[in-house]
Amino acid sequence: MTTTPLLPVPHVPPARATRPTLAVWKFASCDGCQLTLLNCEDELMALAGAVRIAYFPEATRAVVDGPYDLSLVEGSVTTPEEVERIGQIRAMSRHLVTIGACATTGGIQALRNFADVAEFRSVVYAHPEYLSTLDRSTPISAHVTVDFELRGCPVDKNQLLEVLAAYLQRRRPRIPTYSVCVECKRRGAVCVTVAHGTPCLGPVTQAGCGALCPAFARGCYGCFGPQDSPNTSALADRLLAAGMAPDEVMRVYRTFNAASEPFRRESERHEGEVSS
Amino acid sequence: MDRHAQVIDVDGLQLLIEVLASRGYTVMGPTVRDGAVVVAPVAGVADLPRGLRDEQDAAHYRLVPRDDDAFFGHAAAVQGAKPVLFPADQLLWRARRSEDGFRLDASDDDDAAPVALLGARSCDLAAVDIHDEVLLRRRFSDAHYAQRRAGTFVVAVTCGDPAGTCFCASTGTGPRPGAGFDLLLTELLEPVHRFLVEVGSVRGAEVLAEVPAAPAGPGDLAAADDVVVRATGRMGRVLETEGLRDVLYAAAESPHWDDVASRCLACTSCTLVCPTCFCTSVEDVADLTGDVAERHRVWDSCFSKDFAYIHGGSLRGETRSRYRQWITHKLAAWQDQFGMLGCVGCGRCITWCPAAIDITAEAAALRAATPLVTTGEGARR
Numbered sequence: 001m002t003t004t005p006l007l008p009v010p011h012v013p014p015a016r017a018t019r020p021t022l023a024v025w026k027f028a029s030c031d032g033c034q035l036t037l038l039n040c041e042d043e044l045m046a047l048a049g050a051v052r053i054a055y056f057p058e059a060t061r062a063v064v065d066g067p068y069d070l071s072l073v074e075g076s077v078t079t080p081e082e083v084e085r086i087g088q089i090r091a092m093s094r095h096l097v098t099i100g101a102c103a104t105t106g107g108i109q110a111l112r113n114f115a116d117v118a119e120f121r122s123v124v125y126a127h128p129e130y131l132s133t134l135d136r137s138t139p140i141s142a143h144v145t146v147d148f149e150l151r152g153c154p155v156d157k158n159q160l161l162e163v164l165a166a167y168l169q170r171r172r173p174r175i176p177t178y179s180v181c182v183e184c185k186r187r188g189a190v191c192v193t194v195a196h197g198t199p200c201l202g203p204v205t206q207a208g209c210g211a212l213c214p215a216f217a218r219g220c221y222g223c224f225g226p227q228d229s230p231n232t233s234a235l236a237d238r239l240l241a242a243g244m245a246p247d248e249v250m251r252v253y254r255t256f257n258a259a260s261e262p263f264r265r266e267s268e269r270h271e272g273e274v275s276s
Numbered sequence: 277m278d279r280h281a282q283v284i285d286v287d288g289l290q291l292l293i294e295v296l297a298s299r300g301y302t303v304m305g306p307t308v309r310d311g312a313v314v315v316a317p318v319a320g321v322a323d324l325p326r327g328l329r330d331e332q333d334a335a336h337y338r339l340v341p342r343d344d345d346a347f348f349g350h351a352a353a354v355q356g357a358k359p360v361l362f363p364a365d366q367l368l369w370r371a372r373r374s375e376d377g378f379r380l381d382a383s384d385d386d387d388a389a390p391v392a393l394l395g396a397r398s399c400d401l402a403a404v405d406i407h408d409e410v411l412l413r414r415r416f417s418d419a420h421y422a423q424r425r426a427g428t429f430v431v432a433v434t435c436g437d438p439a440g441t442c443f444c445a446s447t448g449t450g451p452r453p454g455a456g457f458d459l460l461l462t463e464l465l466e467p468v469h470r471f472l473v474e475v476g477s478v479r480g481a482e483v484l485a486e487v488p489a490a491p492a493g494p495g496d497l498a499a500a501d502d503v504v505v506r507a508t509g510r511m512g513r514v515l516e517t518e519g520l521r522d523v524l525y526a527a528a529e530s531p532h533w534d535d536v537a538s539r540c541l542a543c544t545s546c547t548l549v550c551p552t553c554f555c556t557s558v559e560d561v562a563d564l565t566g567d568v569a570e571r572h573r574v575w576d577s578c579f580s581k582d583f584a585y586i587h588g589g590s591l592r593g594e595t596r597s598r599y600r601q602w603i604t605h606k607l608a609a610w611q612d613q614f615g616m617l618g619c620v621g622c623g624r625c626i627t628w629c630p631a632a633i634d635i636t637a638e639a640a641a642l643r644a645a646t647p648l649v650t651t652g653e654g655a656r657r
Contacts, residue, residue, distance in 0.1 A: 046564045165564045174559055178544060178580035181630075185548035186364035186575055190310040190354055193630045195337045203543035203630050217310055228581045229542040229595055234631055237539075238335075 020069035020168070023055035025089055027075025027082050028109055028137060032154035033100035034058040034074050040157055047161075050168050066092035070167055073146075076102040076137045078109060083134075083143060090144035097163060098140045101153040101256040105225055108153075110137040110259035114267075137259065148173060153223040153256040156208050176207050177228040180220050184211035192219055199239055201252060204230040204262070225257035232266035246273030281492035281500075282473045288487050289347070289461075289471060290321045292431070295486045296392040301429055304360055305394030306353050311339060313353045315360065318394065325350055332439035332512070332623065334632035348395055348463050351439035352622045356400040356551035360391055361424050362407060364548075366573040368420075368558070373567040390427030396457070397435050398450030399442075399622035403551030405456055409614050410554055420573075429479065432457035436503045440512030441623030443636060447515060449620040451507040459484060462500040472500040513623060513636045516643065520617075523639075524608035527646040528600070536638055537596035539631050544577035546625035546633070547602065552618050555583070578602050603638060 024034055038059060040047065047053075054064035071093035077083055090096055098104050106113065112120065117135040121128040140146055150163055159175055166173035176182070180202035184191065192198040192214050200219035202211070206227040213220050226232070236249050244252075250270040253263040284292065296303050297319070305318040308325045318324060324347040331338045332351060342349045370381040393400075404425075411418040412425065435444075435451035444450030453460055458480030462472040472492055475481045547553040557576035562569045576583055579598045584591035592598045610618030619635070626634045 043564060050564050161564060162561075165562055165566070168564065169562060169566050174561070176580075177582060178577070179542070181543040181545045182548065182575075182577065182580070185545060188314065188355070188359060188364070190312045190314065191337075191545065191628055191630065194335055194628055195310065195312045200630070203541035203545075227542075231539075231541045231595065234539050234541055238631060 019050060019052045021054035021064060021066075022051040023066065023068040023071045023089075023093065024053075024058065025055075025071060025073045025075075026058070027073065027086070027103065027140070028078040029075030029100065029102045029107065031058060031074070033103075033152070036099075036154045036157050036160055037072070040161060043161055047164065051164070067094065068092060069094045070164075071096045073098045073103050073140050074100055076106045076109060076139060077134070077143055078112075078137045079133050081132070086140060086143050095147045095167065096140075096144065097148045097150060097167075098146050099150045099155045099160065101151065101223065101225060102137075103140045104149040104151055105257045106137040106139050106259035108256050108258070111254065112137055113259050113264075114254070139259075150175065151206055151224040152208055156210070158210075159208050178207055179203055179227040180205045180207050180209070180211050180214070180224070183207045183209070184214045187211055187215060189215045192217055197242065199242065199244060199252065201235070203227075204232050204235050221255060222252070222263065223256050225260045226262040230262045232262050233269065236266055236270065246270045249273075280475060281497060282484065282489035283470050283492050283496050284473055284487055284489045285468070285470050286321060288489060291487045292459075292483070293318065293320055293394065295483055296394075296429060296431075299483070300389060301392035302389045303392045303394050306348070306350065308339065312337060313339070313350045315353050315355060315357075315393075315395075321347060324348075324395075329437060330439055332441045332627045334441070334626050334634050335628075335630055336632075337627050344465050345469060346436070346463055346465060348433045348435075348461070349437050351435060351437065351442055352397060352399060352624055352627075353395075354624075354628070355549060356622065356624075357393055357396060357404050358407075358551050360393065361404065361428065362411070362421055362554065364575045366420055366556075368571040368573055370568065370570045378569075388424070390429070391424070392429040392431060394431045395433045395461075396430055396453075397433060397622075398453040399435075399444045399620040400551060401430070401432055401453050401456040402444075402447075402449035402620040403622070406552045406614070406616060406618065406620070407554060409616070429483070430457045430459075430476075432460045432476075434460065434462040434500065434503055435507050436463060438507050438510050438512060439623060439627070441626040441634075442511050442621065443513040443515050443623060444621035445508050445511045446513075446517060446636075447617055447619055447621035448517075452504045462503055464496065464499045464503070466499075470496075472496050511621075513621075513626070513634070515619070515621065515636045515639060517617065519648065520639065520643075521608040521611050522648055523643045523646055524604045526648055527642045528604075530642060530646055532638075532642055532645050533596040533600050535641075536599045536633065537594065539633055540579075540595050540599050541631050542579050542581075542595045542598060543630060544579040545628050545630060546635075547577040547579055548575055549624040549628045550606075551622060551624070552606075552620060553577070557583070578605075599638075603635060606635075607639060 113136050163173045193200045198219045201222035202220035205222045206224040208224045250267045253267040306313045307316050307323045327342050328339050329342045330350040371378045411421040432453040457476040460474040555576050556573045559572045581590045606618040
């Protein structure tokens with residue numbers, strides 16, 4: 001969807017004297033990205049000094065009415081009620097930034113996109129008729145215009161602070177779109193694929209975590225979604241050649257960012273493939 | 277040739293490390309971390325990778341036991357001297373807001389201890405020489421690099437056991453270091469474990485004077501020469517350099533680039549482990565308050581899309597143009613730009629490519645697929 005349901009809001013530039021208001025919203029999600037904001041312990045006082053935290057139920061019951069200068073949105077859209085609510089939030093937000101894999105690609109709950117939701121519903125709930133849910137989990141950008149999408153499951157604290165600082169200083173956020181390998185090599189980590197034979201999604205995944213898993217000798221799980229030039233099929237070929245079964249290859253692409261276009265296409269390519 | 281060579285034993289190597297430390301150097305040498313030989317601070321011979329060999333092939337690296345006690349029985353470490361002399365993240369300056377504007381902090385470089393590189397290989401030194409050409413000898417020198425470089429003491433080692441991805445014999449950059457060292461060690465194992473030490477500088481001689489050493493005999497010199505001969509014959513790869521520049525220029529529109537791009541992950545690993553790749557990006561960082569701002573220079577790569585971003589978009593949107601850019605610069609345009617090959621034959625880009633792309637194989641495939649138009653200008657090297 002490309003139209004912006006913006007309400008006419010008075011254009012008041014955030015002056016130094018009047019701090020811009022910040023709202024934090026939750027959709028279908030685990031709250032981990034909101035917690036990342038709360039985990040900015042050393043920076044929280046500076047943040048509270050720079051913005052007025054107007055709506056953040058995860059942190060405080062005190063609510064200041066909108067409109068808001070900056071809305072951070074966590075979670076994906078999975079119910080008809082959420083479709084309506086994101087429209088309202090967009091309308092009362094001057095700037096809207098999505099935080100995390102759910103809000104930017106649909107999250108782990110987008111696994112429903114590959115299956116029959118009615119069947120899930122009937123199996124899980126005693127009275128599925130009480131349930132109103134959509135058959136797809138969609139990112140916020142599928143419903144309203146988003147000013148910036150911050151990746152990660154959860155988002156990285158320093159990247160979140162960078163986005164907030166960039167907003168306050170009216171500059172472009174410095175959020176690179178290259179692969180995790182860049183961060184791995186910069187921090188001097190030994191490549192887990194080459195030196196240990198560990199499957200790793202780092203080459204197709206966007207940086208941002210600081211190569212956290214490879215630095216602890218684990219393969220990358222792809223939490224930050226596809227990098228800007230993701231050769232998912234070449235990596236899949238390497239995984240298959242290393243002995244990974246086709247259904248496993250399908251599953252490594254089908255996690256937190258399963259519904260991102262490059263990962264979705266690649267996982268579907270290996271659906272129903274038989275091991276040779 | 278009168279090499280003024282001396283011989284030290286294993287205790288002498290330990291003492292050499294201690295002497296360097298006592299002179300204020302941070303000794304950076306080979307050590308094992310996470311299943312690989314990396315260059316990190318070492319306090320003595322106990323930190324060195326004793327009795328280990330590295331099995332290297334395209335997208336493959338494993339440490340395996342040797343049947344001897346060699347300390348330097350491995351080939352190229354995960355990285356060469358690049359992270360030491362040209363760090364992945366260099367703070368250029370930090371500014372703080374003050375009442376009347378801003379003030380700059382003193383540079384962090386000022387109190388950094390000088391480094392002694394222990395175990396640097398011939399390919400590593402050839403790469404440092406290339407960085408010297410690019411970063412020091414041109415019209416404007418790089419102040420941060422210059423400072424680190426000037427203070428660096430180099431204890432080189434003759435490569436005795438090249439890996440499967442090594443081809444320094446093809447590029448004329450090894451396996452015996454010819455220059456660029458203060459001291460050169462050649463590890464000899466039979467009949468007793470010892471090191472032939474050759475002196476490359478005045479300060480190298482001063483350091484060696486503090487270590488008990490015996491004059492080398494003809495047997496020691498012959499054994500050291502034999503190490504070089506055997507290593508030269510055991511290169512795992514070959515790069516045909518004759519006419520390489522013309523081959524790559526002629527291959528500009530080769531369909532082979534699509535073939536490479538189908539395999540290339542555009543992950544940047546080749547460029548970031550390459551000891552000569554020097555591309556960086558400058559990033560400004562400001563905190564939430566905007567009272568502190570920093571400018572950093574970080575390693576960048578021609579394999580990232582944003583690297584070639586100019587107004588309107590990226591010049592090299594497709595991976596095929598990025599691989600072409602890299603290999604053509606490294607093996608051809610570098611010769612026009614700096615009068616040398618940009619490749620030192622260390623094989624790191626082959627070993628650490630998670631897609632097993634091999635620069636020697638790609639160069640050979642391009643040569644085979646490209647009808648060469650004679651320009652009358654031969655390759656310079």
